[in-house]
Amino acid sequence: MTKISKISVFATVLITVLSAANLSAQDKRPSGGSVNLTYSIPQGQTLAYSLTSVITQQMDMQGQSVMVLVNNKLAYRAKEAGKQDGNQVLEITVDTLTITAEAMGNSTGGNITDVTGKPFKMTISPSGKVISISGADNLEYSVEGQQGGNLGQTFRDILPTLPARTVRPGEEWTDRDTVNRQTAGAKVFQVAETVNKYVGNETINGIQCAKITSTINGTMETTTQSNGMDIYIHRPTSGQATVYFAIGSGYVVRQDVNTKLSGTIEISGPASMSFPVIMDTSTRMVLR
Numbered sequence: 001m002t003k004i005s006k007i008s009v010f011a012t013v014l015i016t017v018l019s020a021a022n023l024s025a026q027d028k029r030p031s032g033g034s035v036n037l038t039y040s041i042p043q044g045q046t047l048a049y050s051l052t053s054v055i056t057q058q059m060d061m062q063g064q065s066v067m068v069l070v071n072n073k074l075a076y077r078a079k080e081a082g083k084q085d086g087n088q089v090l091e092i093t094v095d096t097l098t099i100t101a102e103a104m105g106n107s108t109g110g111n112i113t114d115v116t117g118k119p120f121k122m123t124i125s126p127s128g129k130v131i132s133i134s135g136a137d138n139l140e141y142s143v144e145g146q147q148g149g150n151l152g153q154t155f156r157d158i159l160p161t162l163p164a165r166t167v168r169p170g171e172e173w174t175d176r177d178t179v180n181r182q183t184a185g186a187k188v189f190q191v192a193e194t195v196n197k198y199v200g201n202e203t204i205n206g207i208q209c210a211k212i213t214s215t216i217n218g219t220m221e222t223t224t225q226s227n228g229m230d231i232y233i234h235r236p237t238s239g240q241a242t243v244y245f246a247i248g249s250g251y252v253v254r255q256d257v258n259t260k261l262s263g264t265i266e267i268s269g270p271a272s273m274s275f276p277v278i279m280d281t282s283t284r285m286v287l288r
Contacts, residue, residue: 034166035166035210036165037198037210038162038250039126039164039251040249041078041249047077048077048095048287048288051072051076051283052074053282058277059278060276067103075288077093078122079091086125086126087126089121092122093119097112097115108144112141112143115139120135120139121134121135122134124159128160130155130157133155136151159252162212162243167198172196172197176191188221190221193218196213198210199211199212204244204254205253207287209247211242212242213242214240216241218236229270233265233277235279238260239259240258241256242254252285255286257282257283258282260280261281262276
């Protein structure tokens with residue numbers, strides 16, 4: 001396999017797996033009272049978000065060190081569109097979407113216009129869990145030199161999950177989640193445990209927010225194909241997250257997530273091989 005074809009394969013794998021987030025902080029004194037961490041976007045209000053992620057993947061392929069850098073940028077708007085069985089319906093519209101990958105002097109991807117300006121409905125529970133995302137799976141996009149995706153993959157886990165109840169300062173809770181998902185060209189199985197803590201309040205750009213910190217641990221397995229090869233990726237995951245949630249308004253103001261994956265890529269087919277991989281991801285989603 002040539003260097004260029006190797007890069008194409010692994011940039012494709014990285015985009016498939018992950019395609020599936022300048023504010024000042026003030027008033028860092030802990031809150032003295034309880035807050036309700038329930039999603040309830042005000043009627044008639046449109047929230048505009050920017051989500052950026054930087055993914056660095058380091059691989060050692062038969063003694064050759066390969067670095068892949070992926071940058072994703074997404075700008076979207078979420079508008080309250082009614083209630084359904086106690087859940088909230090949102091209308092989502094993508095303003096811009098950019099996905100690029102760089103490796104060994106080669107660059108692929110760029111600005112994606114296939115899905116911009118096309119609205120779809122997303123229904124979320126009071127905890128922020130996506131109940132339905134009708135129409136988003138049909139909004140597909142292609143990425144130059146890489147495998148494409150759809151907006152269903154992009155938005156299915158875009159919001160942090162909250163307890164949908166009142167919590168006290170210093171209170172902790174644990175979330176356990178298992179994901180078994182078929183994405184564009186890949187199957188993903190993930191188990192994660194997240195320990196969360198409400199640590200107090202901060203004012204972000206004039207909005208009084210509850211600050212929640214999280215510690216993430218879990219495992220992920222991905223199987224996919226590229227150029228006639230079967231590719232299996234398995235690795236443990238760990239990370240930290242911080243969410244700022246508008247008190248009394250029921251929406252995310254900012255979310256920062258940093259994760260690290262350290263595992264193995266196994267390839268079977270004409271070019272059978274196995275090698276280690278380390279992936280660092282930094283994501284920020286912020287209210288514009």
